[in-house]
Amino acid sequence: MNKTLKNLWPIYIAVAIVIGIILGNRMARNSENRPASLINISQGNKLSNLIEMIDKQYVDTVDKEKIVEDVIPDILSELDPHSVYIPAKDLQSVNEELNGSFGGIGVQFNIQDDTVMVIQVVSGGPSEKIGIMPGDRIVMVNDTSFTGDKINNQKVMNTLRGEKGTKVKIGVVRPGMDGIIDFEITRGDIPTYSVDVSYMINKTTGYIKVSRNFGRNTYEEFLNALAKVQYAGCTSLIVDLRGNQGGYLEVVNRMVDEFLQRGELIVYTEGKAYPRTDYRADGRGSMKGVRMAVLIDEWSASASEIFAGAIQDNDRGIIVGRRSFGKGLVQTQMGLGDGSAVRLTISRYYTPSGRCIQKSYKNGNEDYYKDIMERYQKGEMNSEDSIHLDKTEKFKTVNGRTVYGGGGIMPDVFVPVDTTGITPLFEKLVRKGLIYKFAFRFTDEHRQELNKLADVDALLDYYKDHPVMDDFLNMAKKEWGMKVDPKDLDVSYRLIDTQIKAYIARNIFDNDGFYPIFNTLDATIDTAVAILNEPEVEYGAILTAK
Numbered sequence: 001m002n003k004t005l006k007n008l009w010p011i012y013i014a015v016a017i018v019i020g021i022i023l024g025n026r027m028a029r030n031s032e033n034r035p036a037s038l039i040n041i042s043q044g045n046k047l048s049n050l051i052e053m054i055d056k057q058y059v060d061t062v063d064k065e066k067i068v069e070d071v072i073p074d075i076l077s078e079l080d081p082h083s084v085y086i087p088a089k090d091l092q093s094v095n096e097e098l099n100g101s102f103g104g105i106g107v108q109f110n111i112q113d114d115t116v117m118v119i120q121v122v123s124g125g126p127s128e129k130i131g132i133m134p135g136d137r138i139v140m141v142n143d144t145s146f147t148g149d150k151i152n153n154q155k156v157m158n159t160l161r162g163e164k165g166t167k168v169k170i171g172v173v174r175p176g177m178d179g180i181i182d183f184e185i186t187r188g189d190i191p192t193y194s195v196d197v198s199y200m201i202n203k204t205t206g207y208i209k210v211s212r213n214f215g216r217n218t219y220e221e222f223l224n225a226l227a228k229v230q231y232a233g234c235t236s237l238i239v240d241l242r243g244n245q246g247g248y249l250e251v252v253n254r255m256v257d258e259f260l261q262r263g264e265l266i267v268y269t270e271g272k273a274y275p276r277t278d279y280r281a282d283g284r285g286s287m288k289g290v291r292m293a294v295l296i297d298e299w300s301a302s303a304s305e306i307f308a309g310a311i312q313d314n315d316r317g318i319i320v321g322r323r324s325f326g327k328g329l330v331q332t333q334m335g336l337g338d339g340s341a342v343r344l345t346i347s348r349y350y351t352p353s354g355r356c357i358q359k360s361y362k363n364g365n366e367d368y369y370k371d372i373m374e375r376y377q378k379g380e381m382n383s384e385d386s387i388h389l390d391k392t393e394k395f396k397t398v399n400g401r402t403v404y405g406g407g408g409i410m411p412d413v414f415v416p417v418d419t420t421g422i423t424p425l426f427e428k429l430v431r432k433g434l435i436y437k438f439a440f441r442f443t444d445e446h447r448q449e450l451n452k453l454a455d456v457d458a459l460l461d462y463y464k465d466h467p468v469m470d471d472f473l474n475m476a477k478k479e480w481g482m483k484v485d486p487k488d489l490d491v492s493y494r495l496i497d498t499q500i501k502a503y504i505a506r507n508i509f510d511n512d513g514f515y516p517i518f519n520t521l522d523a524t525i526d527t528a529v530a531i532l533n534e535p536e537v538e539y540g541a542i543l544t545a546k
Contacts, residue, residue: 143169214248241300440507
């Protein structure tokens with residue numbers, strides 16, 4: 001079926017139903033079984049009247065609610081890719097990440113060998129308060145066995161999450177102790193964090209990663225992260241927005257405000273029912289004098305692009321990475337009265353230079369979301385020369401530099417996808433999850449001594465006396481039957497070794513341990529650090545018209 005027919009198919013069905021009803025009514029007039037009443041379709045409310053007609057007059061019994069649930073997404077999909085319907089059963093979980101918390105027991109877990117393993121316990125959360133510990137195995141829930149090949153991440157979350165104040169019983173097996181230990185946990189509010197980590201890469205350069213959506217609490221988290229690096233002596237800052245797909249407009253505006261001078265434009269929005277609204281900096285931000293770089297990639301979207309666009313168009317800092325996703329539409333969420341909601345596009349946003357960076361969706365939603373795959377196929381992720389910008393969408397930054405709209409934010413400094421160390425051996429290890437499995441097992445077996453370490457530096461010293469890579473290779477060969485190609489190992493050695501150490505660090509220090517190790521192999525971060533640490537004239541050269 002071609003695309004045009006596919007898009008019109010729901011309309012064809014509706015027309016066929018109407019024609020069928022009309023013909024049926026005409027035939028009924030000439031028979032003894034004439035319907036008691038007919039429904040007239042008014043022009044003002046045709047869709048709801050049609051559904052009522054089907055419900056009352058159609059030859060077979062139909063599920064009217066199901067028809068409505070099926071039709072609404074089809075209608076919205078004809079508008080744009082980001083106007084969506086959220087059924088009542090999904091609304092709470094959809095809103096949780098933006099709202100900043102959910103009801104649960106407060107553990108991070110991983111499933112290994114068909115068993116739920118506790119990786120971390122949320123500080124101050126319900127599980128920590130009653131004595132759940134990292135390394136515990138959850139084997140019983142509400143007096144029922146909770147192990148086996150039917151256990152998956154979704155089932156664990158559905159079972160352990162729940163409304164604040166409700167109770168759940170769990171049984172855990174703890175290494176070094178006999179039998180099952182029983183706990184009854186009262187669920188509480190478990191925070192979800194947008195800011196993954198904040199630390200100093202070197203004596204002058206701070207790094208903050210905002211990986212999840214810009215939610216209700218993200219600005220406060222961001223302020224705390226800024227304060228941490230400021231206290232440590234930060235004079236240059238990297239804000240990492242790679243993979244961040246957006247969130248609340250007012251939150252990102254407040255975050256950008258920390259870097260701009262009073263009156264500088266952050267973004268403006270405009271729509272048919274919403275006149276132009278400008279959002280400007282109030283000049284009270286604490287980071288106006290700090291040199292900065294913003295990291296983006298093909299999955300940075302919406303609010304991330306507002307952040308990057310404001311910094312770029314005001315020539316406030318450099319944008320490093322790859323072309324962003326290209327979402328320039330603003331949605332608002334509206335309830336439908338039955339617990340469901342619609343997120344409807346109400347306006348477009350424009351960067352300070354006047355760019356709307358929304359990419360085209362004229363060929364339908366399917367092609368829209370295939371765009372990223374096509375970028376890879378065309379070589380855009382590997383070569384800046386493969387990027388074809390719309391030269392008709394030309395705009396100027398404050399300093400007169402040329403920037404382009406019509407499909408994402410193009411970085412000032414392009415960094416291709418880094419494939420260093422990627423070999424068939426590494427891909428197989430990742431696909432089977434063996435690096436992560438080994439890291440957890442190593443942590444489990446050495447937990448007592450690892451818990452005595454003060455910080456990441458102490459852990460790095462610990463690694464000098466514990467050849468984790470040797471242990472991993474022995475386990476991969478003996479327990480998992482891996483055949484290790486010496487040439488592949490030589491190419492991938494540093495990548496594998498670094499990831500093992502980073503995942504062990506995460507098991508002990510969470511993200512504060514993971515990222516300082518994991519990021520040592522990040523070419524985009526290295527590029528940003530090199531530019532920020534060059535003389536002022538070199539940094540400024542990027543931000544002046546060419």
